[in-house]
Amino acid sequence: MLSKTQKNFLWMIAEKTIGVVGLFFINALVAKYLGPVVIGQIAIATAIFQIVQVIGVFGSDSIFYKRISINLISGIQLMMPIFMLRSIIFIFFASVCIMFLNVRMDLTGMTLVLSICTAYYFYTIDTYTSFNESLLNSRVNAIANVVGLIFGLLARALMVRYKVPIIYFGLPLIMISAIPYFLKSYVFRKQYKGMVTVKYNVLKKRLFHLSYAGSILVIPSIISSIYPRLNVLIISFLYGNHDVGIYSVSQSIATSWSFILLSLLTSCLPSVFREKNNQKIIRVGAKLHLNIILLSIPVMLVITFLVNFAILYLYGESYKESIAPCILLCFSTLLSTLGMASSKIIIKFSGYRFLLWKTIFILVLSLVLSYFLSIRFGLMGAASAVIITEFFSLTVINYLFMQGFILLVHIEMFKIIYVYFRRVFGMKKLDGS
Known part of the structure; x- marks a missing residue:
């Protein structure tokens, strides 16, 4: 059941x-x-x-x-x-x-x-x-x-x-x-x-509360929404609408499967928010990160092998430059969702101010990387900039929160993987003997 x-x-x-x-x-x-x-x-x-x-x-x-x-x-x-x-x-x-x-x-x-x-x-x-x-x-x-x-x-x-x-x-x-x-x-x-x-008085009071609380959350949200789309705006500025059209096809295919990861994340969020014990939050967070990765691997492999056929057959020859960036952007989709999972844990601990400063820094990093890598390597550079930014956001920056709480979540995830493989290979050794 x-x-x-x-x-x-x-x-x-x-x-x-x-x-x-x-x-x-x-x-x-x-x-x-x-x-x-x-x-x-x-x-x-x-x-x-x-x-x-x-x-x-x-x-x-x-x-x-x-x-x-x-x-x-x-x-x-x-x-x-x-x-x-x-x-x-x-x-x-x-x-x-x-x-x-x-x-x-x-x-x-x-x-x-x-x-x-x-x-x-x-x-x-x-x-x-x-x-x-x-x-x-x-x-x-x-x-x-x-x-x-x-x-x-x-x-x-x-x-x-x-x-x-x-x-x-x-x-x-x-x-x-x-x-x-x-x-x-x-x-x-x-x-x-x-x-x-x-009632009117209650409505006024709640509007004020939403405006105040939202003002703390909105800046990180805006910055988070800008930097995934920064490439589109920079490509438009550097190369024009034609290249934006090519890149947008890469992006739409590479992110088309993110709903699987987001559905898992959304379904598991209530259990993260309800949990009060830090050790249990680390455990639940680690399992959530691991499940996101396990769901991603087969999809990424399928897209890597089929993207060439899909773009040329469905979109036509005029979009063939979309193929290579699409493969890179698939990996950034995984990193982005893992970053969202980590951010929800930070929100659980009311780390709104941390998220604000983090996202400002990430926006600047993304802007610099996207601009210079796009000039040097074109659409491939733009896609590479997204991967570097997402990885940096997920790991180095998040590890500064609460004396490395997110690092503990990631370590716990690797512990679960280690225990699983040790159990599997340990059983094989016993069978062999």
């Missing part, structure tokens, strides 16, 4: 698998139709609004997740203040970005920008996903997201089939984010009707 955590994990995996497989084939079809330059424009706009999304969330995701895990009713009553705060911040920063992009793009480009902006607004205000995940009820997320995805992918496929003008290709992006949002909202309100209502 599967536990609730295992069922939740499987639902998350099922949803993301359908999404990734569908997006992989349809995106390849769209990329082939639109070409690297337009794909590059979409990639730049997406990178910008992903950063705006993080600013809009304003660090409230960790606060909300923690509150829901401890007190359900209190967490539900936090949803309205979160919605208001996220909407105000997102609309302000999105407007600034749209004015900036309007100077650089034509009518077609700006239409795509507005569509991407609208799509990311729905992602920003969506607290229902975190709510369902914290209650290990990812079934609702899975069904809603798959419905939205089917409509969005079907619309994209029909647009390519009937050669619809590029200006309309932003509509499926809105469908993929808006449909799941309204479905999850409907299910939530049906189940928890009346519990979201908050």
Whole structure:
């Protein structure tokens, strides 16, 4: 009989698998139709609004997740203040970005920008996903997201089939984010009707609390969101939209499997946050890190062997330069998820100030490495910069927290591996004798 955590994990995996497989084939079809330059424009706009999304969330995701895990009713009553705060911040920063992009793009480009902006607004205000995940009820997320995805992918496929003008290709992006949002909202309100209502004085107090607590968390979150996308912005600055389109294909394939690791991480987080004994936290954290690595190895091997065929057959010859960076970026996906696991342990101990200074340093390191390695080695240099940055962030910098607490987690992970191999090879020796 599967536990609730295992069922939740499987639902998350099922949803993301359908999404990734569908997006992989349809995106390849769209990329082939639109070409690297337009794909590059979409990639730049997406990178910008992903950063705006993080600013809009304003660090409230960790606060909300923690509150829901401890007190359900209190967490539900936090949803309205979160919605208001996220909407105000997102609309302000999105407007600034749209004015900036309007100077650089034509009518077609700006239409795509507005569509991407609208799509990311729905992602920003969506607290229902975190709510369902914290209650290990990812079934609702899975069904809603798959419905939205089917409509969005079907619309994209029909647009390519009937050669619809590029200006309309932003509509499926809105469908993929808006449909799941309204479905999850409907299910939530049906189940928890009346519990979201908050008095004005309480609303004001909670908005102030979110603004204060979020201001500590938002800067590390913004910096963390910038440095994975820094390469796209630097490549755009150095080489233009064509190379951005090539690199974005590498990046999308290399990160397409991260949902497996993130689903595992999300499902295991409640057990990390509930634990109070430091030794047990080290043990749970070590097992989480190890499971992430074990899940990664077979996927990375499959991508390494099949990426050449996948890109040339599905995307076409114009994207063949995506192959080599894609293999490197696969490894960075693993390092990034391990870094997220370590960061959640740091958040468990309220190490927000440490994360702030760490992410500022990592952003500067990433900027320097990305710029100089991109100039020297092109797209391969950009991919290498991501790996070096993620490795440094995961190990050297994290080891400074709480006199090496994360180092103890990593040592415990290696101890588990050592004990396992010793047991296996010890048994073989006994069998041989």
